[in-house]
Amino acid sequence: MALEHADVLRAAHLARLGLDESEAAHYLDDLGRILEMVDQLQGLDTEGVAPLAHPLDATQRLRADEVTETDQRDTFQRCAPAVENGLYLVPRVVE
Template sequence: MALELKDIAYIAHLARLQLGAAEQSEALSRITNILSMIDQMQAVDTAGVEPLAHGFDASQRLRDDVVTETNQRDLLLKLAPSVDQGLFLVPKVLE
């Protein structure tokens, strides 16, 4: 599948990246290279091989259902540029 510049623009929009024309061309050639490497990998016969969900050969450790965190609101609100009434503020979101 050959990518075009408009695909790059679409992916950049989804990722909220603002790319200039030169950056878009650069991204196109890099991603095209990655995809051709994937094409090469897909030529390998993987019949009978279980798909890998993670690079580590291990399984998820479980946590007990216990509350371990305490209220750190005052500290954490200090990290934000704008807060009021215990809330983080962002520019108005319109639905």
């Protein structure tokens, strides 16, 4: 499945990675070769094979509904780039 310049830009946008045109061109080349390698998968007949999401056939364990966490806002916000009045700040979001 051939990769195009627009695919790289689209992925970069979805992943919120700033790329300029020349970087995009560079990644297009790399990603194209990686996908070419990955495309070997298409040659394998997997009819009737169930996808495997986890290596062990384990099932989800459930947690009792208990409040176990206490307020650690100050600790957590010490590593935050911008906070005010306990809120994380980001550039204005327009709805």
